[in-house]
Amino acid sequence: MEKNVKITIQYDGSRYQGWQKLGDSTNTIQGKFEAILEKMAGHPISIQASGRTDAGVHAHGQVANFILDSSMSMEEIKDYLNQYLPDDIAVIKIEEVSRRFHSRLSAIAKTYRYTVRNSRIPDVFQRKYMFRVENKIDVKAMQKASEYLTGEHDFKAFTSLKKIKKSTIRTIYEVKIEQQQDDIIFTYTGNGFLHHMVRILTGTLLEIGKGNRQPEEISEIMMSGNRENAGPLVPAQGLSLMEVNY
Amino acid sequence: MEKNVKITIQYDGSRYQGWQKLGDSTNTIQGKFEAILEKMAGHPISIQASGRTDAGVHAHGQVANFILDSSMSMEEIKDYLNQYLPDDIAVIKIEEVSRRFHSRLSAIAKTYRYTVRNSRIPDVFQRKYMFRVENKIDVKAMQKASEYLTGEHDFKAFTSLKKIKKSTIRTIYEVKIEQQQDDIIFTYTGNGFLHHMVRILTGTLLEIGKGNRQPEEISEIMMSGNRENAGPLVPAQGLSLMEVNY
Numbered sequence: 186m187e188k189n190v191k192i193t194i195q196y197d198g199s200r201y202q203g204w205q206k207l208g209d210s211t212n213t214i215q216g217k218f219e220a221i222l223e224k225m226a227g228h229p230i231s232i233q234a235s236g237r238t239d240a241g242v243h244a245h246g247q248v249a250n251f252i253l254d255s256s257m258s259m260e261e262i263k264d265y266l267n268q269y270l271p272d273d274i275a276v277i278k279i280e281e282v283s284r285r286f287h288s289r290l291s292a293i294a295k296t297y298r299y300t301v302r303n304s305r306i307p308d309v310f311q312r313k314y315m316f317r318v319e320n321k322i323d324v325k326a327m328q329k330a331s332e333y334l335t336g337e338h339d340f341k342a343f344t345s346l347k348k349i350k351k352s353t354i355r356t357i358y359e360v361k362i363e364q365q366q367d368d369i370i371f372t373y374t375g376n377g378f379l380h381h382m383v384r385i386l387t388g389t390l391l392e393i394g395k396g397n398r399q400p401e402e403i404s405e406i407m408m409s410g411n412r413e414n415a416g417p418l419v420p421a422q423g424l425s426l427m428e429v430n431y
Numbered sequence: 432m433e434k435n436v437k438i439t440i441q442y443d444g445s446r447y448q449g450w451q452k453l454g455d456s457t458n459t460i461q462g463k464f465e466a467i468l469e470k471m472a473g474h475p476i477s478i479q480a481s482g483r484t485d486a487g488v489h490a491h492g493q494v495a496n497f498i499l500d501s502s503m504s505m506e507e508i509k510d511y512l513n514q515y516l517p518d519d520i521a522v523i524k525i526e527e528v529s530r531r532f533h534s535r536l537s538a539i540a541k542t543y544r545y546t547v548r549n550s551r552i553p554d555v556f557q558r559k560y561m562f563r564v565e566n567k568i569d570v571k572a573m574q575k576a577s578e579y580l581t582g583e584h585d586f587k588a589f590t591s592l593k594k595i596k597k598s599t600i601r602t603i604y605e606v607k608i609e610q611q612q613d614d615i616i617f618t619y620t621g622n623g624f625l626h627h628m629v630r631i632l633t634g635t636l637l638e639i640g641k642g643n644r645q646p647e648e649i650s651e652i653m654m655s656g657n658r659e660n661a662g663p664l665v666p667a668q669g670l671s672l673m674e675v676n677y
Contacts, residue, residue, distance in 0.1 A: 197555045243556075264551055272553045305510055307518045309443045310489075310560060 187254045189286055190262060193278035194234075194247040199313050199422065200273065203240040204247070214238075214274060218249070221269045225262075226253060235288045235295065235429040239381070241421030243314060245298075246277075248429040250288040286431070294358065294430040296374045299387045299423050304367040315368065316423035322394040324364050330393045330400035331360040333407070334386065341410040343386050344379035345418065353379055353410075362390070369394075372427070381418055389416030433500045435532055436508060439524035440480075440493045445559050445668065446519065449486045450493070460484075460520060464495070467515045471508075472499060481534045481541065481675040485627070487667030489560060491544075492523075494675040496534040532677070540604065540676040542620045545633045545669050550613040561614065562669035568640040570610050576639045576646035577606035579653070580632065587656040589632050590625035591664065599625055599656075608636070615640075618673070627664055635662030 196214055206215040215232060222230040234249040257265070263279040270276070285291075300315040302308055303322050308315065334357050341353040357375040364370075371387050389406065392398045398416075406414045442460055452461040461478060468476040480495040503511070509525040516522070531537075546561040548554055549568050554561065580603050587599040603621040610616075617633050635652065638644045644662075652660045 195555045197558075245556075267552055272558045273555050275553050275555050277552055306513055306523055307521050309441045309519050309521050310491075312443075312518045314556060 187252055187284075189250055189282050189284050190253050190259070191248065191250045191280050191282040191286060191288065192263070192266070192276050194244060194249060195275045195277055196244050196247070197273040197313070198238060198241050198243045201240065203238055203242065204234050205237045214244075214247075217270060217274060218251075218266070221266060222251060222253075224269070225257075225265055226255060233288050235292045236377075236426075238424075238426055239421055243422075243425040244427075245425050246296075246428040247426050248288050248292070248431075250282065250286060288429070291431050292377075292429050294374055294376055295378065295426065296372060296428040296430075297378065297383045298425050298427050299371040299373075299383060299419070300425075301369040301371070301387075301391070301423060302367060303364075303369050306367070308367070313422055314425065316420050318391065320395045322369060322391065323396060324362060324369060324394065326396070326400050327369075327390045327394045328362050330390055330403045331362055333400070333403040334360050338407055339410060340379055340382055340407070342406050342412055342415050343382050343389070344412065345381040345385070346379060355379065355382070360386075384419045384421070384424060385412075385415050385417075387423075388419045391419065392416040433498055433530075435496055435528050435530050436499050436505070437494065437496045437526050437528045437532060437534065438509070438512075438522050440490060440495060441521045441523055442490050442493070443519040443559070444484060444487050444489045447486065449484055449488065450480050451483045460490075460493075463516060463520060464497075464512070467512060468497060468499075470515070471503075471511055472501060479534050481538045482623075482672075484670075484672055485667055489668075489671040490673075491671050492542075492674040493672050494534050494538070494677075496528065496532060534675070537677050538623075538675050540620055540622055541624065541672065542618060542674040542676075543624065543629045544671050544673050545617040545619075545629060545665070546671075547615040547617070547633075547637070547669060548613060549610075549615050552613070554613070559668055560671065562666050564637065566641045568615060568637065569642060570608055570615060570640065572642070572646050573615075573636045573640045574608050576636055576649045577608055579646070579649040580606050584653055585656060586625055586628055586653070588652050588658055588661050589628050589635070591627040591631070591658065592625060601625065601628075630665045630667070630670060631658075631661050631663075633669075634665040637665065638662040 202212050204214045206213050218232045232251040259279045266276045302315040302317040337356040339354050359374045361372040448458050450460045452459045464478045478497040505525045512522045548561040548563040583602040605620045607618040
């Protein structure tokens with residue numbers, strides 16, 4: 186009997202070209218899953234994630250689903266996947282869901298985390314999951330700036346997409362910026378994020394944190410709708426998709 | 432004026448052949464430090480650690496010292512080292528100490544940690560710092576066995592050294608075995624450890640945890656003085672030198 190299988194996934198994105206399968210490339214998370222699912226089921230199976238993550242981006246709680254006609258139990262499927270997946274990808278949770286569930290279309294909110302190491306001393310054990318900035322950073326100024334981001338806005342200035350056909354309006358429910366020892370953790374929760382949006386928002390907030398811009402400018406940048414006015418795209422390695430809510 | 436410089440170091444040992452410099456190999460932690468110190472001082476400088484760590488072993492708190500004739504401040508030396516060291520090695524603390532201080536000879540205790548991931552699901556972000564065991568492990572049995580280890584004993588059965596000229600008697604002050612979610616953390620504090628001792632002790636305790644041996648056997652293995660009676664050498668990647676006390 187056909188089952189709709191929902192899985193929660195973690196991955197260290199360091200050596201992958203991102204979630205989405207590109208042609209014959211198996212160097213994507215989706216490619217890894219589909220190769221194993223095909224072996225397991227005996228025929229091709231396509232897997233759908235809540236959204237693509239870019240090359241080098243990590244996930245602590247990506248969600249994906251696939252339709253499978255199998256007598257295997259959920260626990261058996263999870264074990265099979267974890268047995269054949271490389272050690273930098275893991276299925277941490279599995280459940281059978283209604284046929285109406287779609288990991289992308291059913292998602293109502295996502296949470297991303299960006300980690301900045303603010304020190305001249307690297308964190309040797311977490312170095313691949315953070316972006317190191319040596320400048321002095323004013324967390325309070327960034328927190329003030331982040332207040333302008335919450336709510337429904339047109340985030341066109343904060344995306345790398347050149348040709349934008351679809352709406353660039355998104356709602357950010359919460360932006361948290363916390364200092365934890367030498368790390369600064371940016372947490373963004375919203376109903377959806379445009380391509381590169383979290384990394385450009387973080388790059389812009391860091392410009393404010395360094396004192397190169399004022400918190401109030403965030404508003405002007407947003408209203409301009411012009412990518413050139415925003416800050417730089419910070420590296421993928423500091424970013425992780427933490428949670429998807431349905 | 433000559434200064435005796437004590438540094439506390441962290442490293443991810445994954446891609447190194449261990450602490451100790453071997454011939455021309457620069458693929459050692461000591462080799463990395465000596466190359467940078469020579470560049471900084473303009474002449475060769477030798478660095479001494481509290482002890483060697485083997486290939487693949489990590490350190491959260493290795494201690495080393497070197498003699499330097501320089502007008503640089505401690506903070507400047509630390510910054511210089513961190514600037515030129517690769518991202519998987521960091522100097523987290525520096526201080527000028529008395530000329531009598533010797534990182535190896537002055538050490539009175541060391542603490543090592545061995546991390547076992549006891550799950551069919553890998554920890555994708557910490558996977559390089561743990562050894563994964565899927566079997567069911569009885570932590571209580573291992574804790575009982577570990578009681579036989581504390582105190583002064585001849586640990587000859589728990590070392591890989593073939594020709595042993597020096598004493599194999601050591602004192603273990605404390606062995607802690609803690610379950611933290613899916614991880615089992617072994618913490619050993621003693622006045623010194625023989626070659627491979629922590630990894631063979633952990634391998635032996637895991638045999639007990641799996642139910643292949645009884646806790647009381649630890650005592651018999653120790654008294655036999657025979658390496659063949661002890662458990663297997665577990666992989667280097669789960670081991671980290673946490674602290675050296677003086």
